[in-house]
Each structure stands twice: as structure tokens, then as C-alpha cells.
Amino acid sequence: MTACSNDFLRDSATRCAATPPEAANGDRKRRQDPTGPGTAVITKTKPQTKRPNLYRVLLLNDDYTPMEFVVHVLERFFNKDREAATRIMLHVHHHGIGECGIFTYEVAETKVTQVMDFARKHQHPLQCIMEKK
Numbered sequence: 001m002t003a004c005s006n007d008f009l010r011d012s013a014t015r016c017a018a019t020p021p022e023a024a025n026g027d028r029k030r031r032q033d034p035t036g037p038g039t040a041v042i043t044k045t046k047p048q049t050k051r052p053n054l055y056r057v058l059l060l061n062d063d064y065t066p067m068e069f070v071v072h073v074l075e076r077f078f079n080k081d082r083e084a085a086t087r088i089m090l091h092v093h094h095h096g097i098g099e100c101g102i103f104t105y106e107v108a109e110t111k112v113t114q115v116m117d118f119a120r121k122h123q124h125p126l127q128c129i130m131e132k133k
Helices: 003-010 013-018 021-032 067-078 082-095 105-121
Strands: 054-060 097-104 127-132
Touching: 054 067, 054 082, 054 105, 067 082, 067 097, 067 105, 082 097, 097 105, 105 127
Parallel strands: none
Antiparallel strands: 054 097, 054 127
């Protein structure tokens, strides 16, 4: 077999007809040299996704906001049932601070804004803050 027929078996007929014998020998050497040009290792990597940071939404105790208003806020903005809302409200009352929920940054920020706006609208000094967990 000639050099052209070997290349024909490996490559296409067009390449064999268009490639002079000296160039075919150079191609053969490059294919045999694993470190030479024309050799590539393709790896598929899976992108690593990072979980978003979580934030605690907290209510602060004050001496003026009625307990029933705090329970209503917890039911309305944090989807707590009456019992859970009352338990959190009493925790805030006795300890000065209480956790309403844990959320991503955008959700926590929205909840804090909603609670603060609602409290101001009803003329209560209730404070709601968020902190990184």
C-alpha cells in the first residue's frame, strides 16, 4: 500500500488526492505524537452552583405595638397559623427578639419592607430586621 492509500483509509478521499506524500508523512507523525498539535482531550465539567445565602427575618419588641397586631403580622406576611404566630409573638415579648422565618436575600428584604410599611400605615413602631444566617 502506498502512503496515499493509508491516508485514504484513515481520512477522506479528498484529503488523499489533495495531500502530497511529504505532507501525509508529517500528518502521520503528528497523529502519533500525543503532545503535538492536533491532539486534544475534551472534558465536560459540570458547573458548580452555590446555594444562595439565607437571611433570618426578626421582629423586635417594643412597648407600644399591641400583641394582637404582631400576631396579625405573623399570620399575614409569614403564613403562620394562629398558634405559631402567638408563640413567636410571646417569644418576642419575653426575649426582645424573635425569628419569623429564614429566606433568601430578596424574599427577606421584601418581607421586612412589607412589615415595616404595614406597621407605619397602622401607626405602630414595630421594627423588623434581617440578618445573615
